Amino acid sequence: MTQTDILSSEQEDLRLLRESARTLFERAGGSDRARKLRDAGGGFDAEMVRELAEAGVFGVAVPEDQGGLGMGLAAAGIIAEEVGRVIAPEPVVLTIGLSLGLLRRLCPDHPKVPQLISGETVLAVAWQERGPGGAPADATCRYADGKLTGAKAWVAGAAGSQGFLVVTQGDDGQVLVLVEANADGFVINKRAQADGSSLGELSFSGTPAAELASGRAVQDALAEAVVDATALAAAELVGLSERAFEITLDYIKTREQFDKPIGSFQVIQHRAVDLHVMCEVAQAGVGEALAQMDGETDPKIRARLASRAKSRAVTAAKKITRDAIQLHGAVGYTDEFDIGLYLNRALVLSAWLGDDAYHRRIWFEAREAEGAAQ
């Protein structure tokens, strides 16, 4: 096979992957499903998790020799876009980026790895703490002698997870430990989010925990996993923005005022074009960033690329979902129309792992550091 053959067969694989993910979500009910789950109190559908697993979704970026598909981050990004299109609440990015991201790097032989790939289990990842600056040095949550004490914050997917992967301070630097959801001395406070999901505030008091890894490797693996999840969240926002734009485009073609479709007013047309261009730029930029991350091993460069992706995706998603409401008029402000669900999901995904302003700053700092190193 020539180089171009390989490339185009890779393209073909990605196209098929997108198609199967889209079909799966559409057959399950598209964005209606997200609405139903939200109305039922948030959380996700365990059956859907199993179906996604069967389609190979969770193992997409896990190397083949570790039981995955080995298709890399670009492929995972395509799945994340499809998740975003139907605002599915299942922990797809959380699992691919964070829980599997950590375990496959630190302990690929752990039995939880195949369980996560097969959708038998879902694990949330906790590493941040509230407090001044949030720097590791300020961290107060401690692990010693099989027990965990302290607090962790902003834990996505805390509701519905069977267990928690906690990165925290041990006697000797950072450790990765596993806490069962029903462990003693473990309390989860749920902070309601705009989209009906919640972020967990976890508190541990002498909670039994199993150490999975320790030392410098933990810190590095966490940073890598967060970078991957950041890039995938960007892809999810791209899918979300695309769908929000499509819904809006349909609406302005059909809603009539002054005896014509509002999409016939030039100001609305120009606005629609701007949003369309913004969508395309975001898809191109985020897609390229993820593809480059696949070919890059330097963690600093990968982090810069993830920040490029997230900053672009958040900027686009904010603008597109907010303008979408405006173009809908009052119906856009109701819960009955789907467009509000997209706005709310965009709020949550934008705040998670850093918004656009944050990532522009990180991007600039990374770029300066690379320049200085050369």
Add this chain to the structure above:
Amino acid sequence: MTDWNAMTDAEFRKEVRQFFEAEYPEELRHLPHRPKFAEIEHWHRKLHAKGWVAPAWPTEYGGMGLNAAKLLIFYEEQQRWGVNRGRDMGVQMVGPLIIKFGTQDQKDYWLPRILSCDDIWCQGYSEPGAGSDLANLRTRAEIDGDDFVINGQKIWTTMAHDATHIFMLVRTDPDAPKKQQGISFLLAPMDQPGVDVRTIKTLSGETEFCEVFFDDARTPRENLVGELNKGWTMAKALLSFERIFIGSPSLAQNALGQLESFARGRGAFDDPVFRDRFAQAALDVEDHAALYARFADQLKRGETLGADVSMLKIWVTECFQRITELMIEAAGPDGGSIGPLQVGNVSVDVLASFYKARPTTIYGGSNEIQRNILSKAVLGLPG
């Protein structure tokens, strides 16, 4: 009776401030939602006893008779202390219309009831097919003996589920040559079999507006305000006042204050980029206030406002939105969280502010429509 207008601005401001600070219930300050009447009834009673329910109305009708300058001060102080406007559609919208176009009987009957909140009003203009194109409204009212019989549907009627009366634009002559003709202004009681109210949930889960269905609902003929088929012109006459009200700096100023304490508490001002964005927003608000003052001066001189007043609404609502977006930015990882966020001893409901800001560019004449007005009526552009 006190002649408020004879006071110096500073004296008047002090008087208003003292009253709010002493009497307004702490737990109602900066309410993040639109209250039902029962929630603020106690406060309304106090305001009513003081004679301060209708600051803009002439004293002969039970208002404070404030001139434009004093009125601005009143609203500024109200906003500054986070005093809820209450259920003020009667005071702000129907009252002025009755004062201007109503008969003596209508004034005698309705105005005191508006002040006492015996009647609580909602605004029935918009319909599913008549939003920006309001003149397209289809709800019919036909004369039948001593009554009008009303059939049709209104939508987006704010707080209709907690109102006793609706003031509405209805079609009374479907054969008029132009859509704007054949529309009348009608008052109707909500508590009757022919009126059905269905609440609509907003995207933030609040119940704030409704659909109102009329199925052979009735209202006495004397509830027609002004002439038959002249409702459109009357409603428009009120618009210029409404536009300066809706273009006032208060919402944005209030949000800016919240942003400042929140951002300071969160340490967001350590970031020079954030400082710059904050400064932009603060200056946007300050300079808007200067522009607003110009229009207010026009009112003070007794001039009527032109179409150019639309620029206030465009500027301030978009500014309000940017400020609430900055709050979300300052909230960082809590930016998607519902409910109040604590910083030091202040608590700020960031998302509530964000949600409140969204529809300000939609209602009261959408910002696109305001731009259309400015481009044609002010800039003289063709089309």
